[in-house]
Amino acid sequence: MAHPPHSGTTAWRCPSNLAIVKYWGKHSRQLPRNASISLTLSQAHTDTTCSYSIEPDLAGPQLDFRFEGKPMPAFSDKILRYLHSIADELPFIPHLRLEVQSQNSFPHSSGIASSASSMAAMALCLCDIAVASGYMDEADFLRRASHFARLGSGSASRSVYPHLAAWGQHSAIADSSDLYAVPYSEAAPVFHTMHDDICIVSTAEKSVSSTAGHQLMENNPYASARYQQANDRLSELLHALRTGDVPHFGQIAEDEALTLHGMMMCSRPSYMLMEANTIEMIRRIQLYRQESGVAVYFSLDAGPNIHLLYPDEVADAVSIFVQEQIRPLCVQGRIIQDQVGNGPSRLVTV
Ligand code: PMV
Numbered sequence: 001m002a003h004p005p006h007s008g009t010t011a012w013r014c015p016s017n018l019a020i021v022k023y024w025g026k027h028s029r030q031l032p033r034n035a036s037i038s039l040t041l042s043q044a045h046t047d048t049t050c051s052y053s054i055e056p057d058l059a060g061p062q063l064d065f066r067f068e069g070k071p072m073p074a075f076s077d078k079i080l081r082y083l084h085s086i087a088d089e090l091p092f093i094p095h096l097r098l099e100v101q102s103q104n105s106f107p108h109s110s111g112i113a114s115s116a117s118s119m120a121a122m123a124l125c126l127c128d129i130a131v132a133s134g135y136m137d138e139a140d141f142l143r144r145a146s147h148f149a150r151l152g153s154g155s156a157s158r159s160v161y162p163h164l165a166a167w168g169q170h171s172a173i174a175d176s177s178d179l180y181a182v183p184y185s186e187a188a189p190v191f192h193t194m195h196d197d198i199c200i201v202s203t204a205e206k207s208v209s210s211t212a213g214h215q216l217m218e219n220n221p222y223a224s225a226r227y228q229q230a231n232d233r234l235s236e237l238l239h240a241l242r243t244g245d246v247p248h249f250g251q252i253a254e255d256e257a258l259t260l261h262g263m264m265m266c267s268r269p270s271y272m273l274m275e276a277n278t279i280e281m282i283r284r285i286q287l288y289r290q291e292s293g294v295a296v297y298f299s300l301d302a303g304p305n306i307h308l309l310y311p312d313e314v315a316d317a318v319s320i321f322v323q324e325q326i327r328p329l330c331v332q333g334r335i336i337q338d339q340v341g342n343g344p345s346r347l348v349t350v
Contacts, residue, residue: 007053010128011347014121016044016112017159018196018299018307020253021234022260023167025217025227030151031178033217034230035168037237038158039194042341044106046114048121049348051099054092054133061087061096068103075102079122082152089148090126092135100125106336112198113210113301119152120145120159124344132349146180154214157181162343163192164241172235188244190311192340195318196299197308199326200334201277208264208271210302216267226263230256246311250297253309257300264302275304277329282306284325294318312339 017038025033061083065076079100087093102121106112127145130136136144142160150157150167158165158181166173167181175182208216217223233252240248264271278300285298285308294317299307308326310318327333 006133007051008129008132009049009051009348009350010125010132011047011049011349012121012124012128012344013045013047013347014117014124014159014344015041015341016046016114016117017041017155017165018301019155019158020249020256020299021230021237022256023154024214024230024260024263024302025220025223026154026214027218030154032154032168033223034227035166035170035173035176035234036155036158036230037164037166037184037234038155039191039196039340040159040161040163040165040343041196041338043338044104044112044117044198044336046102046104046117046121047347048118048125049101050122050125050129052129053097054095054129055097056095058095058097061093061098064099066099066101069101082119082122086126086148086151090130090135092130092133096129107203112200112305112336113303115153115210116155116159119156120149120344123148123152123156124160124346128346128349143180143182146182150180160344163187163340166234170231170234172238184238184241186238187241190244190246190313191241191249193312194340195308195310195312195315196338196340197318197322197326198336198338199281199306199308199322199329200331200336201275201281201304201306201329203331206273206303208273213264213267213302216269217263220263220267222263222266226259229259246295250295250309253297253299257298257307260302261300273303274300278304278306281326281329284329288321288325292317292321294321296321 019038023032023036124145146157146160157167161183164184165181170176296310
């Protein structure tokens with residue numbers, strides 16, 4: 001090995017993100033079938049601390065992974081497979097002894113997918129290790145972190161940037177790439193403080209994982225029309241973002257959420273991740289908007305939980321609506337009040 005032994009500790013806090021135009025369908029080595037764009041959140045985040053040493057004689061990597069203070073074999077195996085999978089690009093990995101402590105700001109069984117925040121936090125730590133040990137220079141640090149996050153979980157590629165991020169090659173986004181996400185900085189200020197209340201409809205594990213869902217797109221008869229539609233909607237969304245057109249943004253967010261779940265329903269085998277209360281909440285949101293004129297919209301991830309999207313200026317009105325009509329439909333009244341945020345922060349480097 002060309003580099004001397006090295007050891008240290010690094011830690012990152014990385015938020016989750018919510019895609020407005022969704023990534024659903026992938027190929028090759030974690031490459032998307034269409035471009036996507038997301039809001040970077042702030043309250044739903046993962047803190048990951050990595051203590052490491054690079055030992056020339058080690059035939060590794062050696063991993064000690066703890067989630068919320070306890071060993072978690074399923075997560076640990078996933079991280080170990082991930083480390084092996086990126087060893088071709090980070091040649092210190094076979095010599096890496098790594099102790100990882102990870103925790104989420106939201107309960108593990110809250111029904112919120114943590115792969116975006118956790119894989120992005122992990123990738124940021126690995127890039128710190130690569131820089132500190134001389135395997136990487138600091139140029140384009142976030143872009144490289146996004147690349148490694150993508151290899152762990154596609155949506156994680158977008159979590160490394162503040163406010164909004166786009167992943168996937170698209171003619172209307174300069175520098176966009178299938179290999180990593182890029183920050184999208186042309187959105188009007190109203191989108192930099194957008195709220196996302198995550199309304200927990202179910203905490204049960206999903207019946208079909210995202211990995212399996214992406215795979216099922218390969219034989220979905222509507223797949224190519226869907227990929228074209230996503231790219232077209234992204235062009236439309238960029239216009240709404242730049243001009244501060246919240247109703248148009250909201251319309252696209254809702255269309256995309258329902259299309260994502262529509263794709264699941266017409267996969268073979270078909271499946272449904274929405275629950276009865278998901279649909280009841282959608283009805284209440286649309287009716288409330290129609291009757292009050294308040295700009296509140298919904299989105300969904302690959303699960304039953306409703307993401308309630310609204311600009312800061314209507315937060316007081318929405319809060320009353322949520323208390324009266326949405327919270328009673330949530331598991332134990334659980335809602336994570338989130339908002340667009342400033343992206344990841346480094347917690348420590350020694
Ligand atoms: O990153 P993955 O493989 O968990 O896929 C996530 C896909 C969606 O969350 C449904 C959409 C998206 O673009 O984040």
